[in-house]
Amino acid sequence: MPPGINMGKDGGVMHNREERILLGHGSGGRLSHDLIKNIMLPAFANSALAELHDGARLAIGGTQLAFTTDSYVVKPRFFPGGDIGKLAVCGTVNDLAMCGARPLYLSAGFILEEGLPVAELKHIVASMRETALAAGVDIVTGDTKVVEKGAVDGIYINTAGIGIMLPRVDITAKRVKPGQDIIVSGPLGDHAVAVMSERHGLTLPERVISDCAPLNKLIEAMLAEVPQIAMLRDPTRGGLATTLNEIAADAGVGMILEESLMPVRPEVLAVCEILGFDPLYLANEGKVIAIVEKEYSEKVLTIMKQHEFSAAARIIGTVTNQAAGQVALRTTVGGLRLLDMLSGEQLPRIC
Amino acid sequence: MPPGINMGKDGGVMHNREERILLGHGSGGRLSHDLIKNIMLPAFANSALAELHDGARLAIGGTQLAFTTDSYVVKPRFFPGGDIGKLAVCGTVNDLAMCGARPLYLSAGFILEEGLPVAELKHIVASMRETALAAGVDIVTGDTKVVEKGAVDGIYINTAGIGIMLPRVDITAKRVKPGQDIIVSGPLGDHAVAVMSERHGLTLPERVISDCAPLNKLIEAMLAEVPQIAMLRDPTRGGLATTLNEIAADAGVGMILEESLMPVRPEVLAVCEILGFDPLYLANEGKVIAIVEKEYSEKVLTIMKQHEFSAAARIIGTVTNQAAGQVALRTTVGGLRLLDMLSGEQLPRIC
Numbered sequence: 001m002p003p004g005i006n007m008g009k010d011g012g013v014m015h016n017r018e019e020r021i022l023l024g025h026g027s028g029g030r031l032s033h034d035l036i037k038n039i040m041l042p043a044f045a046n047s048a049l050a051e052l053h054d055g056a057r058l059a060i061g062g063t064q065l066a067f068t069t070d071s072y073v074v075k076p077r078f079f080p081g082g083d084i085g086k087l088a089v090c091g092t093v094n095d096l097a098m099c100g101a102r103p104l105y106l107s108a109g110f111i112l113e114e115g116l117p118v119a120e121l122k123h124i125v126a127s128m129r130e131t132a133l134a135a136g137v138d139i140v141t142g143d144t145k146v147v148e149k150g151a152v153d154g155i156y157i158n159t160a161g162i163g164i165m166l167p168r169v170d171i172t173a174k175r176v177k178p179g180q181d182i183i184v185s186g187p188l189g190d191h192a193v194a195v196m197s198e199r200h201g202l203t204l205p206e207r208v209i210s211d212c213a214p215l216n217k218l219i220e221a222m223l224a225e226v227p228q229i230a231m232l233r234d235p236t237r238g239g240l241a242t243t244l245n246e247i248a249a250d251a252g253v254g255m256i257l258e259e260s261l262m263p264v265r266p267e268v269l270a271v272c273e274i275l276g277f278d279p280l281y282l283a284n285e286g287k288v289i290a291i292v293e294k295e296y297s298e299k300v301l302t303i304m305k306q307h308e309f310s311a312a313a314r315i316i317g318t319v320t321n322q323a324a325g326q327v328a329l330r331t332t333v334g335g336l337r338l339l340d341m342l343s344g345e346q347l348p349r350i351c
Numbered sequence: 352m353p354p355g356i357n358m359g360k361d362g363g364v365m366h367n368r369e370e371r372i373l374l375g376h377g378s379g380g381r382l383s384h385d386l387i388k389n390i391m392l393p394a395f396a397n398s399a400l401a402e403l404h405d406g407a408r409l410a411i412g413g414t415q416l417a418f419t420t421d422s423y424v425v426k427p428r429f430f431p432g433g434d435i436g437k438l439a440v441c442g443t444v445n446d447l448a449m450c451g452a453r454p455l456y457l458s459a460g461f462i463l464e465e466g467l468p469v470a471e472l473k474h475i476v477a478s479m480r481e482t483a484l485a486a487g488v489d490i491v492t493g494d495t496k497v498v499e500k501g502a503v504d505g506i507y508i509n510t511a512g513i514g515i516m517l518p519r520v521d522i523t524a525k526r527v528k529p530g531q532d533i534i535v536s537g538p539l540g541d542h543a544v545a546v547m548s549e550r551h552g553l554t555l556p557e558r559v560i561s562d563c564a565p566l567n568k569l570i571e572a573m574l575a576e577v578p579q580i581a582m583l584r585d586p587t588r589g590g591l592a593t594t595l596n597e598i599a600a601d602a603g604v605g606m607i608l609e610e611s612l613m614p615v616r617p618e619v620l621a622v623c624e625i626l627g628f629d630p631l632y633l634a635n636e637g638k639v640i641a642i643v644e645k646e647y648s649e650k651v652l653t654i655m656k657q658h659e660f661s662a663a664a665r666i667i668g669t670v671t672n673q674a675a676g677q678v679a680l681r682t683t684v685g686g687l688r689l690l691d692m693l694s695g696e697q698l699p700r701i702c
Contacts, residue, residue: 019469026463026497039473040493043480048456048491056491058456061414061515069458069511070494073502105399105409107420109509111462112377118370122390129394140399140407142391143421146377147700151424151504158460160420160511164412349498 022345028237028283029342033246051172052250054095054233057165064165066101068092071158075349077124079198081191081210082285084157085127087351090214090285091236092161093135097219098232098288100171101163103135108142109158114149124155135214137161166220168227173250175230178321181297182255183290185218185310186211187263188240189282192350193271206267211309213286218307222290226300231291236351239281241339243289244327255327257317257339262329280329281342283350291319373696379588379634380693384597402523403601405446405584408516415516417452419443422509426700428475430549432542432561433636435508436478438702441565441636442587443512444486448570449583449639451522452514454486459493460509465500475506486565488512517571519578524601526581529672532648533606534641536569536661537562538614539591540633543701544622557618562660564637569658573641577651582642587702590632592690594640595678606678608668608690613680631680632693634701642670 024031041049048056055068070091077084089106096103108128112121132139194210196202215234223229231251235243248255264272264279272279286309292300297315304313327339375382392400399407406419421442428435440457447454459479463472483490545561547553566585574580582602586594599606615623615630623630637660643651648666655664678690 021463021465021467021469021472021497023465023497023499026495032495035495036493039469039476040495043476044459044483044490044493046489046491048489049493056456056458058491058513060416060455060513063412063414065411065513067456067458067513068492069460069509071460071462071496071509073462073496073498075502104411105407105418107407107418107511108395109420109422109460109511111422111424111507112372114372114374116372118372118390121372125390125394132395138397138399139395140397140409141419142387142395142400144377144383144386144391145422145424145700146372146374147424147504148374150501151426151700152507153498153502156462156503156507158420158422158509158511160458160460160509162409162411162416162418162513349496349502 023348024345027342027345029242033341054098057099066096066099066163066165068095069158069160070095071156072351073156073349074195074351075153076198077154079210080194080207082212083124083127084155085124086131087212087285088157088159089128089131089135090212091351092159093137093214093216094234096161096163097216098234100169100223101165102220103137103161103163103216105162106132106137106139107160108139110144111152111156112144112146113152113154114146116155131214135216166223169223171229171232173231173247176247176251176253176291176319178253178319179294180230180291180319181294181315182317182319183292183297183300183313184240184263184316185288185304186312187265188284189264189268189279191285192282192347193268195350196347204267204271208267211284211286213309215286215288215309218309219288221307222300222303225303226292226296228296229290229292229300233289235284235287235289237283238342239283240289241280241327242342245341248327249325252324254320254323255317256320257327257329259329259331261314261316263312263314277346280339281346285351374699375696378693378696380593384692405449408450417447417450417514417516419446420509420511421446422507423702424507424700425546425702426504427549428505430561431545431558433563434475434478435506436475437482438563438636439508439510440479440482440486441563442702443510444488444565444567445585447512447514448567449585451520451574452516453571454488454512454514454567456513457483457488457490458511459490461495462503462507463495463497464503464505465497467506482565486567517574520574522580522583524582524598527598527602527604527642527670529604529670530645531581531642531670532645532666533668533670534643534648534651534664535591535614535667536639536655537663538616539635540615540619540630542636543633543698544619546701547698555618555622559618562635562637564660566637566639566660569660570639572658573651573654576654577643577647579647580641580643580651584640586635586638586640588634589693590634591640592631592678593693596692599678600676603675605671605674606668607671608678608680610680610682612665612667614663614665628697631690632697636702
């Protein structure tokens, strides 16, 4: 550590000299939220960042753009339904789509471990090409670093992306209002369970495949027909519960979800019950949450059901004017269970 | 490794089943060049990438943009003259500037090792803020991943950047022609020697400080006065010799450099002589190579000498119509020494 670091108290959870980064700081849950709020936002203060969306919305030379980035450290790097390359393209494409943008261009930054088989790199790069082609984006700039054996675990990939904002669209938590419907595009938890089962060599009665997919064409179809959609987010790290908590807090609204409507595959539920995971907190990599005025819900659902990645779309709850900032689950037995943000870490290196 | 990888021969250096990534693939030299040519370019074929510039030049909605990315894995993360945060901002700002763009917005992707002291992260983030402020760019979007202890060595940072192309400017190797002057902005090798001396705890008679600096304001001043500048590049990994080799190959020209004009600090030269390094292959993080028609050289030099980061700018050689693709050094004793690209790895994790 360099000399002269000023450790003064600055509120929040991080104020003592011994504070160290925990796995939970990367969970997408409460600790991630605190890290961003206490360290990143004060340092990089600007209006685009302050929106805390999946990407920044920018105006450059009269053109409205979205810009986003994600690093991918998934372990293992090959899993049922995809690999780190496919994930790296889908994740950034989806983040741009969630801003209401058409993804156009991606960058790719590779950090490789000395000794990585070149065949693996080729396989991963081929996945990236295939996924970029499916999403209709170009990978236009890149960088490769190699670190000595042991300094990184195999391969990490960062992608950043630029998209052009779609016309007549304004996707922001500020437009989430009581009375709106909360729609989810399909079953929850597939990605997390697929990665986890591969990582731990679980033999499941039915194989679970990651939902990893580029959603931009779906989202663009939805927004072309219903530009009134208020909010879109992909429930990745931290899962549906954490994502909705963030939106509820930003919008200053409450949310009530119906447990009986929550889409979870039986085989995912089975794994969750054995291992003690809650599917509402598991990462998805090909799902979207859409929040929309009730009058448009059916139209949105009709479009979604025609699309391969959202054939099982359904309404799972509503936005309320009670308990601002809180998300509650009406259980099948009729009680209300408060769904907080993910606290701590559930599954490290899930994406 | 997943099943079904097709390992067919595909030319170049990588065609056998046992091929593995070497440190040299990240050197910025010959192996990096081959990796890009044999794996990345065929996979991601598109015109922007094919230019092989420091960044991609893109037109979006009538606006001309530049887009670039780099990951930073420097070891140690604090060194004389900077740290990984300052480096991550300067590197991407400089890559955009070298495209002839005004850098505007940066993304920041952090990969943190569990256990990293929060105080270090704060220090690094503060460096990023300070450098972004100096360069006049905003960090508008980001991502943080945390990996378990041992899965990464401390902290890696990726930055991607967007800039708007400056008017009347066309910076490309294709415009490099015989007769033009080759200018360098100052002494070579400072960054590499500063990092290396910190890494190995060398006690030098005179401390060498990294030249790490944002060059965008310098470059914009140069281009405002002399939009005719043909080519700009920052000689980072692989150093001056490798960078000029790339340009010579792309432009199909030769180059002759004068050893007697080559700016290297005595203290850097001393370290190089002891350790067997050639300063022409050492990484710089705050230097620019400008190639320009002779008639504009003096004007460019006058502007550069007024700027703090290029007060020692000078002409070091010329572009020739002989030995296309080759760079030669006229030695002080009058001979010609061929300067090839860096082969293998000189100093891993220098940026």
